[in-house]
Amino acid sequence: TLGLGSTVLLSLLAVATITFLALVPGPLPWFDGGLPLPGLYVAAVWAALSMAAILIAAYAWRVAEETRRMTDALGAAQMALAREQEMSALGALATAAAHELGSPLATILITAKEMLNELDDDDPLRAEAQVMLDQALRCRTILAAIGRRRDHDEHAPFVRAPLSSVLREIAELYARPLVTLEVTSRIADGQEEPTLMPTPEFRHALGNILNNGLEFARSKLQVVVEKDSREVRVVIRDDGPGFAPEVLEWLGEPYLSTRRDNGGLGLGVFIATTLLARTGAALHVENASDGAVVTLRWPSEAWRRSFGENLG
Missing domain, CATH: 1.20.5 (Single alpha-helices involved in coiled-coils or other helix-helix interfaces)
Known part of the structure; x- marks a missing residue:
C-alpha cells in the first residue's frame, strides 16, 4: 500500500544496508571459531539480495498500483452510477x-x-x-x-450547424437587455469549425450554463469556440462577481446552490454537467480577475463518437 516514493526510499535503505554488510562482513559463528566467507561468495550474496530487494519492491508496487487503479475505477463507476x-x-x-x-x-x-x-x-x-x-x-x-419524445435523427447529416451558431442561438433565448453577447471562433490553422446536430440534452445543458452566465454578467458574456486536432473547447467568460468560494470546489454536485432564497434548487449545474459528461465533455470552472470562466473540453474521439464528426 506504499506509494512510489516510499517504496523507492525503503528499497534504497535495504540495498544500502546490504551493501554495508557486504563491505564489512564478519565471520560466521563456528564450533572452533569464526568461519570467514570468500569475497566472491560475499559479492554474490550482495548481488542476489540487492536484486531480490529491488525486484520484490517493484513487483509489490506494481500490484499495489494496479489495486489502486481498480479501486479508483470502481469509485468512478459507482459515482457515475449514482x-x-x-x-x-x-x-x-x-x-x-x-x-x-x-x-x-x-x-x-x-x-x-x-x-x-x-x-x-x-x-x-x-x-x-x-x-x-x-x-x-x-x-x-x-x-x-x-x-416530448426525441425526434428521429436519420436526417442529421443534412441539418448540421457550426458550433458557434448553435451556441449563439441557444444564448439568445436567455438574452438580457443590458448584457452584450459575444460569440467568436478561434480555429487552429488548417482546421474547420466543428459542426453538430444539437440534441435536446445538449441544448438544455448549454442553455443552463449560458443562462447562468447571462444572469450574473454585469455587461458582457463572451463565448469562444476553439478547436485543434486533439480537442474542441468552449470557453464561457462573464464579467460578474464569479463563483462563491465555498461552492467552487463542489460545483456540479446536486442540491448545491447559493440562491435558495430566490428559489434555486441547486440542480441546474448538476444536470448540465451530467448531460455533457454523456457526450464525453469535461467541465472546468474557475474565477478570473474579472468574473467567472467555464471551460468545456471534448477530446477528438469523444466529439466524433457523440456528434459524428472527425476532427483529424
Whole structure:
C-alpha cells in the first residue's frame, strides 16, 4: 500500500544496508571459531539480495498500483452510477411535475391573457402583465419539451450547424437587455469549425450554463469556440462577481446552490454537467480577475463518437 516514493526510499535503505554488510562482513559463528566467507561468495550474496530487494519492491508496487487503479475505477463507476440514478429519479420527478403543473399553468395563462386584454395600452401594469404572460408561455413550452419524445435523427447529416451558431442561438433565448453577447471562433490553422446536430440534452445543458452566465454578467458574456486536432473547447467568460468560494470546489454536485432564497434548487449545474459528461465533455470552472470562466473540453474521439464528426 506504499506509494512510489516510499517504496523507492525503503528499497534504497535495504540495498544500502546490504551493501554495508557486504563491505564489512564478519565471520560466521563456528564450533572452533569464526568461519570467514570468500569475497566472491560475499559479492554474490550482495548481488542476489540487492536484486531480490529491488525486484520484490517493484513487483509489490506494481500490484499495489494496479489495486489502486481498480479501486479508483470502481469509485468512478459507482459515482457515475449514482449520478445516473439521480438523473433517472429527476426525470421521473420532472414527468410527474409536468403532469401536475399542466392545469394550474393553464389557469395562469388564461388569467394573464384576460388581464392583458383589460388593461389599456398606457397602463403601467400592462408591461408587467405582458412579462407574466411571456413567462407562463415559456413554462408551457418547457413542460411540453419534457414529455416530448426525441425526434428521429436519420436526417442529421443534412441539418448540421457550426458550433458557434448553435451556441449563439441557444444564448439568445436567455438574452438580457443590458448584457452584450459575444460569440467568436478561434480555429487552429488548417482546421474547420466543428459542426453538430444539437440534441435536446445538449441544448438544455448549454442553455443552463449560458443562462447562468447571462444572469450574473454585469455587461458582457463572451463565448469562444476553439478547436485543434486533439480537442474542441468552449470557453464561457462573464464579467460578474464569479463563483462563491465555498461552492467552487463542489460545483456540479446536486442540491448545491447559493440562491435558495430566490428559489434555486441547486440542480441546474448538476444536470448540465451530467448531460455533457454523456457526450464525453469535461467541465472546468474557475474565477478570473474579472468574473467567472467555464471551460468545456471534448477530446477528438469523444466529439466524433457523440456528434459524428472527425476532427483529424
